[in-house]
Amino acid sequence: MAADVADQNKALGTLTKRSEFLFVREGAYSAKGAVVIQCRANPAHDRVRYGITATKRIGNAVTRNRAKRRLRVVARTLLAELGRPGHDYVLIARDRTPVRDWSKLLEDARRALQSDALSGQGAP
RNA sequence: UCAGAGGGCCGGGCGGCCGCUUGUCGGCAUUUCGGUGCGGGCGAGAGGAAAGUCCGGGCUCCAGCAAAGCAGGAUGCCAGUUAAUGGCUGGCCGGGCGGUUUCGUCCGAGGGACAGUGCCACAGAGAGAAGACUACCGGGCUUGCCCGGAAAAGCUGAAAGGGUGCGGUAAGAGCGCACCGGGGGCGGAGUAAUUCGUCCCGUCACGGUAAACCCCAUCCGGAGCAAGACCAAAUAGGGACGACGUUUGCCGCGCUUUGUCGGUGUCGUUCGGGUCGGUCGCUAGAGGCGGCGCGCGAGCGCCGUCCCAGAUGAAUGGCCGCCACUGUGAUUAACCAUAUCGCAGCACAGAACCCGGCUUACAGGCCCUCUGACACU
RNA sequence: GGCCUCGUAGCUCAACUGGAUAGAGCAGCUGACUUCUAAUCAGCAGGUUGGGGGUUCAAGUCCUCCCGGGGUCG
Numbered sequence: 035m036a037a038d039v040a041d042q043n044k045a046l047g048t049l050t051k052r053s054e055f056l057f058v059r060e061g062a063y064s065a066k067g068a069v070v071i072q073c074r075a076n077p078a079h080d081r082v083r084y085g086i087t088a089t090k091r092i093g094n095a096v097t098r099n100r101a102k103r104r105l106r107v108v109a110r111t112l113l114a115e116l117g118r119p120g121h122d123y124v125l126i127a128r129d130r131t132p133v134r135d136w137s138k139l140l141e142d143a144r145r146a147l148q149s150d151a152l153s154g155q156g157a158p
Numbered sequence: 159u160c161a162g163a164g165g166g167c168c169g170g171g172c173g174g175c176c177g178c179u180u181g182u183c184g185g186c187a188u189u190u191c192g193g194u195g196c197g198g199g200c201g202a203g204a205g206g207a208a209a210g211u212c213c214g215g216g217c218u219c220c221a222g223c224a225a226a227g228c229a230g231g232a233u234g235c236c237a238g239u240u241a242a243u244g245g246c247u248g249g250c251c252g253g254g255c256g257g258u259u260u261c262g263u264c265c266g267a268g269g270g271a272c273a274g275u276g277c278c279a280c281a282g283a284g285a286g287a288a289g290a291c292u293a294c295c296g297g298g299c300u301u302g303c304c305c306g307g308a309a310a311a312g313c314u315g316a317a318a319g320g321g322u323g324c325g326g327u328a329a330g331a332g333c334g335c336a337c338c339g340g341g342g343g344c345g346g347a348g349u350a351a352u353u354c355g356u357c358c359c360g361u362c363a364c365g366g367u368a369a370a371c372c373c374c375a376u377c378c379g380g381a382g383c384a385a386g387a388c389c390a391a392a393u394a395g396g397g398a399c400g401a402c403g404u405u406u407g408c409c410g411c412g413c414u415u416u417g418u419c420g421g422u423g424u425c426g427u428u429c430g431g432g433u434c435g436g437u438c439g440c441u442a443g444a445g446g447c448g449g450c451g452c453g454c455g456a457g458c459g460c461c462g463u464c465c466c467a468g469a470u471g472a473a474u475g476g477c478c479g480c481c482a483c484u485g486u487g488a489u490u491a492a493c494c495a496u497a498u499c500g501c502a503g504c505a506c507a508g509a510a511c512c513c514g515g516c517u518u519a520c521a522g523g524c525c526c527u528c529u530g531a532c533a534c535u
Numbered sequence: 536g537g538c539c540u541c542g543u544a545g546c547u548c549a550a551c552u553g554g555a556u557a558g559a560g561c562a563g564c565u566g567a568c569u570u571c572u573a574a575u576c577a578g579c580a581g582g583u584u585g586g587g588g589g590u591u592c593a594a595g596u597c598c599u600c601c602c603g604g605g606g607u608c609g
Contacts, residue, residue, distance in 0.1 A: 050471055085471065095209095096507055100475095107177080107476050136477055 038045065046113060049085030049122060058085070058124045062151040067142030068134040070126040073152045075118075082117035084109045090125040101127035104136075108143045116147040 049055060061074025076083070086105045088098040105125045113123060131139070146152060 048471075052471085056469080087438070087471085099472095099508065102471090103178095105474055110177080 036141055047081050047083035049083055055085055055124060058122045064146040064149045064151050068128050068130040069138055069142045069146060071146040073121055075120055076122045080120045082119055082124040083114050084113055086125050090128055092129050097132050098152040099132040099152040112147060114119060
C-alpha cells in the first residue's frame with residue numbers, strides 16, 4: 035500500500051489548459067486562511083492532478099510567482115497524502131499567500147483538503 | 159570632518175534539509191532494436207533596469223523585382239563615432255547661475271518667416287508694404303467743427319514697423335549726422351558650424367508663429383519568433399512536378415506608369431494536408447574578461463583567455479539558522495564611546511528570438527571631480 | 536510576447552481652425568407648488584480636462600514622457 039502512495043506521488047500531474055481550470059471551477063470549493071482550493075472528480079484519468087492560479091489582483095509578477103511557488107510546494111507535500119485519485123485540484127492564491135507564515139499556510143491547506151466538501155465525507 | 163552638485167560602480171554573504179529546468183557521462187529494466195521507463199554522478203541556471211515598447215539593427219517570411227513619380231512617416235547648427243539611429247562624443251551659437259575680465263558649470267526639437275498661404279482672440283486709432291481716438295502743428299470759417307501735415311507723446315496689448323543723443327522743423331520724421339544694432343561685399347583663421355578685421359548700404363524694403371499648412375536637405379518596402387520550417391489522427395477544398403498555351407482579360411502587400419517576371423487555363427503524372435499537439439527556430443554573440451597601442455573623447459585596432467539561462471499554466475526555488483547593514487528598546491558607564499540581549503526592516507523588480515540606445519522605478523553602500531564651512535599643520 | 540486603440544462633473548456625451556467664464560441631460564442639494572410624495576418650476580454645488588514637462592501671447596486641443604482601461608493575434 036505504501037508503494038501505491040509513492041506511485042501516486044510520482045504520477046502527480048499538472049493542469050495546463052484553460053479549459054481544464056474551467057472544468058474544476060464547477061466542482062467543490064473550500065477557502066481556509068490564505069488559500070482557496072477547488073476540487074472535482076475527473077473520470078478521464080485515475081491520477082491526482084493539480085493547477086495553481088494567481089490573479090493580477092494580488093500583485094506584480096514577482097509577487098505572483100512567489101505565491102505560485104509556495105503553493106506548488108504545498109501541493110506536492112499534501113496531495114501525496116490527502117489527494118484522491120481521479121480528481122483534479124486547483125489552488126488559488128490570495129492576498130496573504132506570499133507573506134503567510136509557512137506553518138500556518140500548510141495548516142490552511144490541510145484544513146481545506148480535510149473539509150467535508152473536498153474529502154468527500156459530506157458531498158452528495 | 160561635514161554639507162551640496164555632477165559622474166561612475168555595486169546592488170546582500172555563508173551554511174543545512176527538501177525540490178525544479180537543462181547539458182553531459184555511466185548504471186538497471188524492457189524492447190517490435192527505432193526507442194521507452196527508473197535511478198545516479200558532475201556542470202550551469204534572471205536584471206541594471208530582465209520593465210515601458212519610445213528609436214535603431216540583426217534574423218525570418220511576404221510573386222514579385224527594377225526604374226521614375228505621387229502619397230505617407232521620421233530627422234534637422236557643424237564635425238566625428240557606430241552595423242545603424244532620433245543615441246553617444248567633441249566643437250559652434252544662444253540662454254540661466256556663480257565669479258572683477260579670462261573662466262567654470264548647467265540647459266537648449268538649434269534648418270528656412272525676402273517660395274507662397276494662413277492665423278495673431280479681447281483690448282486698441284492701428285496687428286503688417288498700418289493708422290488718426292486723445293494730445294501736437296498749419297490753414298479755413300459758421301468758434302467748435304472741417305481740411306491738411308505728422309509718426310515724435312498718450313492709451314491698449316504678449317507684440318506698435320530699429321534704439322540713444324544732437325541738429326533740424328510750423329510740428330515732426332533716417333530728414334541729416336555720431337554711436338550702437340541690422341544687411342551686404344572682400345580678406346584672414348578654421349574640415350565646417352562660426353569667428354575676426356575692413357569697406358559699403360538710411361532704398362534698414364518686411365514683427366511673431368513652421369511642436370500651423372508648407373519649402374529645402376537626408377533617410378525609410380511591409381510585417382513581425384503567435385515571423386517561419388518540419389512531423390502529425392478524422393472530414394472537405396487541395397499541393398508539387400512536367401508538357402501545351404502565355405493573344406486578350408484579371409491578380410500580384412500604400413498608389414500610378416513603364417519594362418520584365420510569376421500565377422490564374424487545359425492535359426498527364428504524383429504526393430497527401432489547415433486547426434489541436436509536438437520538434438526545430440533557441441542561443442557563440444556588432445559576446446564577456448585581461449593586456450598593449452592610437453585618439454581630447456565617444457570609440458577603434460591587435461593579442462591572449464573563457465563559454466556564460468533557454469522556460470512554455472512558463473524552471474532559475476521552498477523552509478530554517480548565522481553574519482553584515484539600518485532603525486529602535488532595555489542593561490552596563492556620572493556623560494560620551496563601547497559591549498550584551500530583544501524586536502522590526504532590508505529597495506525597484508522576473509528573461510520569453512537576440513543585440514545597441516533612450517525613458518521610467520529603486521532601500522542602502524563604495525569611488526572620483528568641483529564648490530562651501532569648520533578644525534589642524 | 537507582439538500589435539492597435541481610448542481617457543473631459545457621480546454616469547452618458549459636447550467644446551468649430553488653439554482664443555480665454557470648459558457646456559448639456561440624468562443623478563445630488565435647497566426652495567416653491569401639494570395634506571404628503573411623484574411630476575413640474577426656480578436656484579445652487581460639483582472639474583488638478585488621467586499625471587508631469589515643453590512649444591505658443593494663450594493648450595481640453597499641438598509635441599513628448601509616464602499612469603490606467605479596452606481590443607486583437609497562428
